[in-house]
Amino acid sequence: MRALIFGATGMIGQGVLRECLRDSRVAEVVTVGRTATGQQHPKLRQIVHADLLNLSAIAPQFDTVDACFWCLGVSSAGMKEADYRRVTLEMPLAAATMLVARNPGMTFVYVSGTGADSSGQGRIMWARVKGQAENALAELPFKAVYIFRPGFVQPLHGIQSRTALYNAIYRLLGPLYPVLKRIAPGAATTTEQIGRAMLNVAESGASRRVLENPDINQL
Numbered sequence: 001m002r003a004l005i006f007g008a009t010g011m012i013g014q015g016v017l018r019e020c021l022r023d024s025r026v027a028e029v030v031t032v033g034r035t036a037t038g039q040q041h042p043k044l045r046q047i048v049h050a051d052l053l054n055l056s057a058i059a060p061q062f063d064t065v066d067a068c069f070w071c072l073g074v075s076s077a078g079m080k081e082a083d084y085r086r087v088t089l090e091m092p093l094a095a096a097t098m099l100v101a102r103n104p105g106m107t108f109v110y111v112s113g114t115g116a117d118s119s120g121q122g123r124i125m126w127a128r129v130k131g132q133a134e135n136a137l138a139e140l141p142f143k144a145v146y147i148f149r150p151g152f153v154q155p156l157h158g159i160q161s162r163t164a165l166y167n168a169i170y171r172l173l174g175p176l177y178p179v180l181k182r183i184a185p186g187a188a189t190t191t192e193q194i195g196r197a198m199l200n201v202a203e204s205g206a207s208r209r210v211l212e213n214p215d216i217n218q219l
Helices: 011-022 081-102 125-138 164-183 191-204 213-218
Strands: 002-006 028-033 044-048 067-070 107-111 144-149 152-154 188-190 210-212
Touching: 002 011, 002 081, 011 028, 011 191, 067 081, 067 191, 081 107, 081 125, 107 125, 107 191, 125 144, 144 191, 152 191, 188 191, 188 213, 191 213, 210 213
Parallel strands: 002 028, 002 067, 028 044, 067 107, 107 144, 144 210, 152 188
Antiparallel strands: none
C-alpha cells in the first residue's frame, strides 16, 4: 500500500504517520504539508508545498497512491467562518477533486469530529462546515470515502498537539483516560487507534461510511 497523508505534523496526523511507518502493509508514505515532519524513515517521502488549494504542480506524484488520509485541521476558536471553511472544506475538497480525477481507485479518509452536522445547515459554525465537507467529499467517485469522527483523542508515544491549549488539556485529562474509557468507552480513542483504523479501512473497508469513536476503536 502507498499512503498519502495531509496534515502529518498535527496530533492526529502524527499518529497516522507513526502507524503507517510501523505497518508492514505500507510500502511507502508520502506526506504533503507546508512544513516537513522532522522525521526520517526509509518508507517516508515528504513534499513541502505552500499552496494546498492548488496541487497541480505535484499532482503526478499521486497517481499510484492507494489511500489518502486527510488529517489536516484547525480549531474554529476565534476564526471567521470563511477562514475556517478554507481549511476545513475548501482545501480537502480541492485535493480530493484532483486525486479522484487522476486515481479514482483510491480510498479517501477524512478526519471530521464528533458532533459534525450532517445536514450542513445548523447554527454551530464548526459543525455545519464539517458536515458540508463530509457531504461534498462523499459525493466524489473514489473507490471508497470514509469519515472519521473522533471525540476525545488521547495522544500516545510522545505525540503532541501544535496547539498549546490542547496540550495543557491533554496533560490534565491524560491520567483520567483509563477511567473515561471504562465508564464511557465510546467517548474516547487514541492517536494509535485512529492510525490503525485508517489503515484497516484502506485495506478492507468498513460496514459504514461515517465512523464514530466506538467504530474507530473496533476497527
